[in-house]
Amino acid sequence: MATQTKLLRVVQEKEFERVGDHKPISLDVRVIAATNKNLEKLMNEGRFREDLFYRLNVIPMYLPPLRARREDVPLLTEAFMQRLQLKTGKSITGISKDAMEQLLAYDWPGNVRELINAVEYAFVLCPQGEITCEHLPAKIGAGAEPVAVARSESMPGVAQQEERRKLIKALQESGGNKTAAARLLGVSRVTLWKRLKKHNIQGEYQHRQHGD
Numbered sequence: 001m002a003t004q005t006k007l008l009r010v011v012q013e014k015e016f017e018r019v020g021d022h023k024p025i026s027l028d029v030r031v032i033a034a035t036n037k038n039l040e041k042l043m044n045e046g047r048f049r050e051d052l053f054y055r056l057n058v059i060p061m062y063l064p065p066l067r068a069r070r071e072d073v074p075l076l077t078e079a080f081m082q083r084l085q086l087k088t089g090k091s092i093t094g095i096s097k098d099a100m101e102q103l104l105a106y107d108w109p110g111n112v113r114e115l116i117n118a119v120e121y122a123f124v125l126c127p128q129g130e131i132t133c134e135h136l137p138a139k140i141g142a143g144a145e146p147v148a149v150a151r152s153e154s155m156p157g158v159a160q161q162e163e164r165r166k167l168i169k170a171l172q173e174s175g176g177n178k179t180a181a182a183r184l185l186g187v188s189r190v191t192l193w194k195r196l197k198k199h200n201i202q203g204e205y206q207h208r209q210h211g212d
Helices: 002-013 039-044 050-056 070-088 097-105 111-125 138-142 152-173 178-185 189-198
Strands: 092-095 129-131
Touching: 002 050, 039 050, 070 092, 070 097, 070 111, 092 097, 097 111, 097 138, 152 178, 152 189, 178 189
Parallel strands: 092 129
Antiparallel strands: none
């Protein structure tokens, strides 16, 4: 909490002091802050300052976890492979269909960082040519249950279902209050409205509380 107070001053007053000095130093910065925590919950528990939250939460963006946007896995894998090819000089030509299906089936609890690690691991084991299943970390193959969606072309449907589920959950937790639901999701009220319309979420969730 003490650190949050100091950070609030930096963001709000645009000045700070060096350790051991009492002369304020002005600065002009823009802050991009990211978290995987529920800041609304932390505020209610008194563990995150409400004034700091609203100072930081000017333009909120919600980035779904990798498991909810698996259609991105092939694109990200290709990008990381190109980066490693330049770095290592290895003649890796691509990744096999079976190996890609294992990547698509995995839940990625470590999100994009874990995918980067898996590609780096494969680059170490694969001498050249195509990355296959045997070059991937063992836990990826072990955790890949028979997939409901095995091809990347079908993945957008998974992401859409996950987004719809999150919308309904946020509305339920906020008692149908769209302003509060948008806050829970880390998006603007306009964005929430567009997503509700896209997913045709109506009925009991469309009843708004007074003043919403």
